[in-house]
Amino acid sequence: MYVNGRLKTIKDKMPLNELLLQEGHDIERVAVEKNGKIVPRSSFGTEMLSDDDRIEIVCFVGGG
Amino acid sequence: MTNIDPHQVKERFRDGKVAVAGLGGLGSNIAVMLARSGVGKLLLTDFDRVEESNLNRQYYDRSHLGMLKTDALKTQINKINPSVDVETCAAKVTEENVREIFKNYSIVCEAFDDPKYKAILVNALLDGQRKIIAASGMAGFGSANKIKTKHTFKDMYICGDSEPAAPGGSFMAPRVAVCAGHQANMVLRLLLNIEEE
Numbered sequence: 001m002y003v004n005g006r007l008k009t010i011k012d013k014m015p016l017n018e019l020l021l022q023e024g025h026d027i028e029r030v031a032v033e034k035n036g037k038i039v040p041r042s043s044f045g046t047e048m049l050s051d052d053d054r055i056e057i058v059c060f061v062g063g064g
Numbered sequence: 065m066t067n068i069d070p071h072q073v074k075e076r077f078r079d080g081k082v083a084v085a086g087l088g089g090l091g092s093n094i095a096v097m098l099a100r101s102g103v104g105k106l107l108l109t110d111f112d113r114v115e116e117s118n119l120n121r122q123y124y125d126r127s128h129l130g131m132l133k134t135d136a137l138k139t140q141i142n143k144i145n146p147s148v149d150v151e152t153c154a155a156k157v158t159e160e161n162v163r164e165i166f167k168n169y170s171i172v173c174e175a176f177d178d179p180k181y182k183a184i185l186v187n188a189l190l191d192g193q194r195k196i197i198a199a200s201g202m203a204g205f206g207s208a209n210k211i212k213t214k215h216t217f218k219d220m221y222i223c224g225d226s227e228p229a230a231p232g233g234s235f236m237a238p239r240v241a242v243c244a245g246h247q248a249n250m251v252l253r254l255l256l257n258i259e260e261e
Contacts, residue, residue, distance in 0.1 A: 029179040031186045033217045038190040041183075058186075058216055060179035060200045061228040063235055064090045 002054045009051065016047040016055075023057065031058045068256060074102060080255045083107040083169035085157060085185055087133040089235055090199050091175030092123035092140075093244035094251075099141040101252055105149045106141070107169055108134050111156040121237040157181065162188040171254055173247050174198035186220065196220045197250045202243035203229030204236075211239065213246045215259075223247045 001008050003023065016039060020027055032039045033056040039047050049055065080103040084091045087110035095108055110133040114124045128136035134152035141150055153165055157176075162185060166172055172189055174196055176182050186196055201224035202211060210225040223246035229235070253259070 029183050031183055031190070031217070031220075036218050038187070038217065038219075041187050056217060058198075058200070058220075058222060060182040060186075060198070061224075061226060062177060062179045063201070063203050063229055063240075064086050064088045064175045064177040064182075064199060 001049060001051050004055070004057055010049070013048045013050050015045055016049055017044040019049060019055065020044065020057065025057060025059050029060045031060075032056065073256065076255050077102045077252065078104040080251075081105040081107075081169055081171070082251055082255075083109065083166050083172045084175055085109050085166070085172060086175035086177065086181075087112075087122075087137050088118065088175065088177055089121040089237070089240035090202070090244045090247065091173065092133070092137055093241050094173050094175060094248045095137055095141065096123050096144065097245065097248035098251060099145045099148045101248070102145065103148065103251070103255070105151070107151045107153065107166070108137055109153040109155070109157060109165060110134055111154055121235060121240045157185060159184050159188065166194075170194040171251055172196050173251065175244075175247070190217065190219055192219065194219065195254055197247045197254075198222045199224050199243055199247060201225040201227045202235065202239050203227070203233045204239070206239070208239060208242045211242050211246060213250050221250050223250065 035054050082103055084095045112133050114128040114131050114136050124136050132154050134154045138150045141148055174182055174185050200222050213221055213223050216222045223243050
């Protein structure tokens with residue numbers, strides 16, 4: 001699987017929120033696209049990722 | 065596309081409808097740049113009032129202190145380009161009202177301060193029906209060249225350097241305006257259907 005363009009190998013399917021935790025993201029500050037489609041926040045716990053997925057994670061920092 | 069007829073450019077901008085979410089250092093500058101460019105309709109949203117501490121980087125002056133930012137910015141825009149149709153909304157954007165507030169706008173500039181609200185806006189509005197130009201990272205005194213426009217998601221561009229502010233870090237007029245310029249420039253490009261990097 002690719003996460004923000006980096007190759008990451010996973011053995012088994014995993015839910016998206018586990019990946020976010022592994023990558024050290026605050027779930028309240030992120031938006032995630034899986035294979036070019038936005039994943040609704042309500043589905044972070046149920047959206048399963050497999051090794052051929054492409055994931056883009058945006059984690060916002062403050063200021064405006 | 066670079067040879068686009070100037071009359072057509074003017075027409076496309078005049079037909080443009082753009083929402084600006086948050087009217088701080090980014091949003092107030094974005095809205096003014098779009099008004100100067102002749103974008104026909106703007107929705108300005110912010111629940112806050114103008115404070116003295118805003119004047120180091122936001123498009124207000126002392127006469128606006130205490131006014132709602134929506135009203136103050138509408139006044140500024142009317143003085144610059146009275147032909148812009150300005151709609152305002154002074155409600156705080158929440159997960160519950162966000163879709164309703166922005167439903168008529170297919171281009172939205174995310175210019176909030178709080179990253180949680182940035183995420184709420186983006187997650188609610190990226191429904192395949194609109195483009196979002198968001199911002200992340202414009203604090204401090206780093207090189208202005210670090211601030212970039214990135215086509216991160218299919219329907220979302222992010223402007224900034226992605227760097228969090230240092231504790232007690234400052235937001236200064238030049239870097240904030242550079243980021244606002246990136247966002248406003250991307251809006252104009254979208255109105256001309258220019259989507260490549």
